Amino acid sequence: MMDVGRHPRINLLTYSEIDNISGYIGNFHVTVRKKARFVDEAECNACGECEKVCPVVAVDEFQQGFSSRKAIYMPFPQAVPSVYILNERDCLGHNPIACGKCSDVCEKQCIDFDMKDQLIEFDVGAVIVATGMDVYDPTEMDEYGYTRYENVITSMEFERLISAGGPTTGHFIRPTDRETPKHIGFIQCVGSRTQNGKGNPYCSNICCMNTIKDSLLLKDHYPDTEIKVFYIDIRAFGKGFEDLFQRSKQAGVQYIRGVPGEVFEDPATKNITMTVENTATGAIEDHEFEMVVLSTGVIPRNDSEVIRSLLSLSRTEDGFFMESHPKLKPVDAPTGGVYFAGCVESPTDVKDSVTQASAAAARTEILLNAGQISVEAITSELVPDTCTGCGICVRVCPFNAITGGDAKAKLPVEIVEAACKGCGTCAAECNFDAILMKHFEDAQIMAQIDAILDKDPMEKIVTFACNWCSYAGADLAGLSRMQYPTTQRIIKTMCSGRVDANFVLHAFEQGAPIVLVSGCHFVDCHYIDANRWTQKRVEKLWDDLEKLGIRPERLQLEWISAAEGQKWARTMKELEEMRQQVTEEEVDHTKQVLKEARLKAEAKKKAKESKPKAAEKAPAAAVA
Amino acid sequence: MDEAPFKCLRCGHEFKAPYDKKAPVEHACPKCNSNSVRPLKAKTRPVAKA
Numbered sequence: 001m002m003d004v005g006r007h008p009r010i011n012l013l014t015y016s017e018i019d020n021i022s023g024y025i026g027n028f029h030v031t032v033r034k035k036a037r038f039v040d041e042a043e044c045n046a047c048g049e050c051e052k053v054c055p056v057v058a059v060d061e062f063q064q065g066f067s068s069r070k071a072i073y074m075p076f077p078q079a080v081p082s083v084y085i086l087n088e089r090d091c092l093g094h095n096p097i098a099c100g101k102c103s104d105v106c107e108k109q110c111i112d113f114d115m116k117d118q119l120i121e122f123d124v125g126a127v128i129v130a131t132g133m134d135v136y137d138p139t140e141m142d143e144y145g146y147t148r149y150e151n152v153i154t155s156m157e158f159e160r161l162i163s164a165g166g167p168t169t170g171h172f173i174r175p176t177d178r179e180t181p182k183h184i185g186f187i188q189c190v191g192s193r194t195q196n197g198k199g200n201p202y203c204s205n206i207c208c209m210n211t212i213k214d215s216l217l218l219k220d221h222y223p224d225t226e227i228k229v230f231y232i233d234i235r236a237f238g239k240g241f242e243d244l245f246q247r248s249k250q251a252g253v254q255y256i257r258g259v260p261g262e263v264f265e266d267p268a269t270k271n272i273t274m275t276v277e278n279t280a281t282g283a284i285e286d287h288e289f290e291m292v293v294l295s296t297g298v299i300p301r302n303d304s305e306v307i308r309s310l311l312s313l314s315r316t317e318d319g320f321f322m323e324s325h326p327k328l329k330p331v332d333a334p335t336g337g338v339y340f341a342g343c344v345e346s347p348t349d350v351k352d353s354v355t356q357a358s359a360a361a362a363r364t365e366i367l368l369n370a371g372q373i374s375v376e377a378i379t380s381e382l383v384p385d386t387c388t389g390c391g392i393c394v395r396v397c398p399f400n401a402i403t404g405g406d407a408k409a410k411l412p413v414e415i416v417e418a419a420c421k422g423c424g425t426c427a428a429e430c431n432f433d434a435i436l437m438k439h440f441e442d443a444q445i446m447a448q449i450d451a452i453l454d455k456d457p458m459e460k461i462v463t464f465a466c467n468w469c470s471y472a473g474a475d476l477a478g479l480s481r482m483q484y485p486t487t488q489r490i491i492k493t494m495c496s497g498r499v500d501a502n503f504v505l506h507a508f509e510q511g512a513p514i515v516l517v518s519g520c521h522f523v524d525c526h527y528i529d530a531n532r533w534t535q536k537r538v539e540k541l542w543d544d545l546e547k548l549g550i551r552p553e554r555l556q557l558e559w560i561s562a563a564e565g566q567k568w569a570r571t572m573k574e575l576e577e578m579r580q581q582v583t584e585e586e587v588d589h590t591k592q593v594l595k596e597a598r599l600k601a602e603a604k605k606k607a608k609e610s611k612p613k614a615a616e617k618a619p620a621a622a623v624a
Numbered sequence: 625m626d627e628a629p630f631k632c633l634r635c636g637h638e639f640k641a642p643y644d645k646k647a648p649v650e651h652a653c654p655k656c657n658s659n660s661v662r663p664l665k666a667k668t669r670p671v672a673k674a
């Protein structure tokens with residue numbers, strides 16, 4: 001961190017927040033709010049005189065509440081820059097009439113009670129998101145007594161208590177009697193791998209190794225301590241990790257497979273007792289400890305939503321940010337020019353975080369050194385004369401790649417091709433055919449529908465499948481030799497967001513008995529949230545079909561992932577059964593109704609188009 | 625989130641599930657697991673709680 005702080009080409013902005021980010025790959029404009037620290041960063045030499053005279057006593061967040069700090073303080077011992085900070089909320093002297101003691105003793109006159117937040121603006125070509133994680137708060141798991149029993153602490157609190165820079169200068173003591181505990185229990189997976197609604201279902205990755213490390217630290221400091229670790233299973237994969245696990249066992253740490261359902265405090269001794277089913281031996285065991293450490297899991301930062309919305313990022317089901325591709329682009333965000341490092345993407349340990357950070361830096365260098373980018377071949381293109389500037393495309397674009405548009409001023413929108421990822425949602429939503437989706441143009445898809453339904457349309461199920469998930473699901477079903485009916489005919493689009501309502505109506509008008517729209521599950525959408533628009537569109541189509549007297553059941557929707565070959569096969573079997581229920585009379589009626597509706601809409605559109613022309617002619621005639 | 629009535633367009637099963645037009649979530653029929661679940665007419669109005 002010191003190297004970063006000293007580096008001539010790195011501008012380190014601490015105690016700052018992102019206020020806004022606009023633009024796109026290669027051209028981001030960033031506004032940072034540098035919060036007022038009320039201490040002149042350039043002048044403060046961290047002499048500490050201010051801290052000595054400050055009368056305020058506040059909870060020290062860095063020490064997990066085990067000690068106190070002043071209202072003016074150094075955030076933590078190795079803080080970069082090594083400069084004091086005045087906490088506005090804690091300080092009595094923000095109105096200097098009330099106190100001002102720190103200011104009086106500061107020889108360098110660094111303290112400025114009138115300091116204001118500063119907005120700093122700059123342009124960057126790429127952004128690396130490394131906003132870290134939060135730690136699960138086990139208070140909701142009341143069965144473990146955290147906050148009810150003082151001698152139940154979390155692994156983060158353990159870190160402070162065993163640290164030489166901690167509140168006890170590394171003397172490990174228990175909170176109730178300040179004595180060094182002789183029997184310590186660790187409970188693993190607190191808030192991780194739970195299925196009961198408390199905590200999270202995912203594995204937090206780092207907790208097993210953290211506990212193994214903690215147990216060795218304890219054994220190193222206090223060799224006589226009896227340590228027992230209660231676990232579901234120890235996940236010690238990774239270079240040298242199994243070795244560390246074995247060393248911990250050899251040092252005498254007992255690993256017991258099973259976690260307690262509840263812990264209790266002995267009111268007299270303040271010891272913690274528990275009953276555990278040892279699933280390795282089948283025995284029910286009672287244990288008593290002077291101190292219990294809850295190995296708490298990792299959760300996404302609760303303030304990461306700001307960055308998510310500013311950079312148009314999406315989350316996976318666990319709440320962490322979704323990468324562009326889990327195998328091929330693991331540090332790239334779906335938004336071009338944005339990269340991830342560390343726990344923002346998933347719970348990661350130090351080594352993986354450094355690996356990711358190095359990869360993200362390298363990815364950024366590739367982008368910036370090239371000085372130019374290759375735009376995706378599949379992007380949307382504006383037909384300016386047709387665009388009314390209504391702005392619907394601006395609203396639906398998941399990548400903020402479309403800007404401008406003013407219907408009143410008849411200003412067309414602008415498409416930033418460098419930011420467009422080619423989902424086609426804009427083209428599907430545009431009511432004026434003002435957006436061409438290259439390689440997936442309306443005419444191309446309509447031609448595919450016509451070709452499918454040219455012969456024996458009653459025997460076909462027109463299926464729209466997205467490139468990334470449902471088409472890959474179909475592929476998997478085929479590769480796995482799963483048996484399913486052969487009546488479906490697939491039209492591939494990059495995203496289900498491209499499936500225009502007119503494609504579905506056209507298929508029905510051409511005699512399709514069943515139409516299926518399929519795409520990625522919401523959490524897997526490769527275009528952030530484009531498939532939300534698919535769902536909205538299909539829901540509206542169901543309403544429209546019903547109004548026209550067409551059974552909405554004939555339009556089906558399914559989210560199928562690349563791993564769900566079985567779901568694909570099952571869906572096809574179910575749809576085949578549905579297809580066989582559709583009669584020729586029903587299809588003929590549909591064709592008739594949709595044809596009439598289409599002709600009516602076309603006539604209406606023509607009339608609307610000719611109206612302004614007549615109005616334009618009128619003044620000319622008057623002049624003549 | 626308020627609940628709204630849904631009908632599965634695969635198996636016909638009717639059920640209630642959270643629904644917010646502004647924040648769509650993925651729905652699946654609790655009976656047949658299909659995603660062809662249609663929010664019924666009362667979709668804009670939250671279902672009155674008993």
Ligand SMILES: [Zn+2]
Nearest residue numbers: 632635653656
């Ligand atoms: Zn169903």
